[in-house]
Amino acid sequence: xxxxxxxxxxxxxxxxxxxxxxxxxxxxxxxxxxxxxxxxxxxxxxxxxxxxxxxxxxxxxxxxxxxxxxxxxxxxxxxxxxxxxxxxxxxxxxxxxxxxxxxxxxxxxxxxxxxxxxxxxxxxxxxxxxxxxxxxxxxxxxxxxxxxxxxxxxxxxxxxxxxxxxxxxxxxxxxxxxxxxxxxxxxxxxxxxxxxxxxxxxxxxxxxxxxxxxxxxxxxxxxxxxxxxxxxxxxxxxxxxxxxxxxxxxxxxxxxxxxxxxxxxxxxxxxxxxxxxxxxxxxxxxxxxxxxxxxxxxxxxxxxxxxxxxxxxxxxxxxxxxxxxxxxxxxxxx
Numbered sequence: 600x601x602x603x604x605x606x607x608x609x610x611x612x613x614x615x616x617x618x619x620x621x622x623x624x625x626x627x628x629x630x631x632x633x634x635x636x637x638x639x640x641x642x643x644x645x646x647x648x649x650x651x652x653x654x655x656x657x658x659x660x661x662x663x664x665x666x667x668x669x670x671x672x673x674x675x676x677x678x679x680x681x682x683x684x685x686x687x688x689x690x691x692x693x694x695x696x697x698x699x700x701x702x703x704x705x706x707x708x709x710x711x712x713x714x715x716x717x718x719x720x721x722x723x724x725x726x727x728x729x730x731x732x733x734x735x736x737x738x739x740x741x742x743x744x745x746x747x748x749x750x751x752x753x754x755x756x757x758x759x760x761x762x763x764x765x766x767x768x769x770x771x772x773x774x775x776x777x778x779x780x781x782x783x784x785x786x787x788x789x790x791x792x793x794x795x796x797x798x799x800x801x802x803x804x805x806x807x808x809x810x811x812x813x814x815x816x817x818x819x820x821x822x823x824x825x826x827x828x829x830x831x832x833x834x835x836x837x838x839x840x841x842x843x844x845x846x847x848x849x850x851x852x853x854x855x856x857x858x859x860x861x862x863x864x865x866x867x868x869x870x871x872x873x874x875x876x877x878x879x880x881x882x883x884x885x886x887x888x889x890x891x892x893x894x895x896x897x898x899x900x901x902x903x904x905x906x907x908x909x910x911x912x913x914x915x916x917x918x919x920x921x922x923x924x925x926x927x928x929x930x931x932x933x
Contacts, residue, residue: 629882629924638893639675642918645897646671647687649911654694656911660707662698663714664912665691666721667864671918673721674927678728692725696737703740704759711757712748716771719745723778724930735784742779745772746790752800752813753793765812766801767861769794770825777832778930795833798826799840807843808851820853821862827869832930845873859904860916867920868931882923889917 631639646668650656657664669691672684679689695718699705705718719741726734744759754764755772773794780786800813801822808818809826827844848866853859863885870881893899899917900910923931 628879631921631924634890635886635921638890638897639918639921641897642893642899642914643672643675643677643684643897646911646914646918647684650687650690653697654690654692655707656691656915657909659709660694660698661714662695662706662710662718664908664915665694666714666717667912667915667919669721670724670928671915671922673724674919674922675925676927679725679731692721692734695722696733699737699741701740702759703737703742703744705737705741711768712755712759713757713768713771715741715759716745716755716768716775719775720771720778723775723782723784724928727778727782738779738782739784742776742784742786745775746787749790749793753795753797764797766798766809766822767811767825769797770829770865773798773829773833774930777829781930791833795830798830801826802840802844806847807840808847809844818847819858819862820848820851821858821865823847823851824862824866824869828865828872831869831872845869845877849877859901860913861905863920864916867923871923871931885920889921893917 646656650668651660653660655661655665656668669688672682672688672691676682677684677688679685679692682688695705698707699718704715705722706714719738722734722738722741725731726738745755748755748759748761749772750756750761750764752764754766754769756763756765756768773791776786776791776794780791797813798809801810801815802808803810803818806818808820808823810816810818811822823844827841827848830841848869853862853866866881867885870878889899892901897914898910899913901913905913
C-alpha cells in the first residue's frame, strides 16, 4: 500500500461482545513458548543494531517504521529507560518528539497521515506508562491535529486536511484516538462515532469483508483485519457484522503480497479479541510460519511481501504478532 511504502501500561479497554461461544480456558492454551521467546529475543537484538544515531529506524527517518519497532519493544516489556532495551526505546521516543512539527504533525519529509497516526499511537502508550509531561505536550497537539482534520465523511486520508478518506488511514487515526482517550486526553466522542460510521460504510455486505473505500470494488484481507480490530477496540459494532468479517478472514487468502505484514499486524489482534479456537488456530499457524522463516541474523524479510519497506518493518510486525500472548499492550487486551 502507498502509505506503507512512504512510511503498544495503562487501563485496558473493556469490551463486551460475543462472537462465537468458546470455552473460557481455550485462550489459556496460547502462550509464548521458549522457542518463540528466543526468536523474539533474536529479532529485538537485530533491531537494536539497525537503529540510527538519531533514534529512528527505516530509511529517511521514517516515523511509521520507527513506531512499529518501538511497539515491538514495548510489546515485550521494554519501555523508555526500563528493561534491556529501555535506552533504545527512549532514544526512539525522543526522535518522534524532535521531529514533530509545531502544529503536532509527526512525520519526516515524505510522510503522511498514516505515519502520523502510528506515531501518535506510540506516544499514547508512552504517556500512559510514564506520564511524561514533554510527551503529553506533543501528544496533545498530535491528537488535536487528527480531530481537526477529520473529513465530512468521518475519515482521513494521506494529507493533514479534511479532504478525502480511506479505511486504512482512517483506522490508524481511530487507533491513535482510542489510545489517547484511554490515557486521559480529551477526545470528542463524536469524532470516534463519525469515524466508526465511515468504516462501516466500507463494509461489503456480500462478502462480509471491508473495502478500501465505500464504493471501491471488492473487499480485502488486510482491510478486513484492520476493520475487525478497530471496531472491536471502539466497542461500537454489531456482533453479527464482526462475525461475518471473521468468517471472511478465515476463508480468504492471507498472503496478498502487497499487504501481508500490514494485514497480519491487525489480524493478530483481531483474532486475539475473538479468542477461543479461532485465536488458537490463527496464532499457531502464524507462529509456525514465522519461526520457519526467520533468518539467522534475527530478521524477517521476504521481498514479495511489502519488500520495498525493508526488513526492519517486517521484523517489527513479526515480533508484534508473536508477542500478542505476552499481553504487555493494554490497548489490545480483551
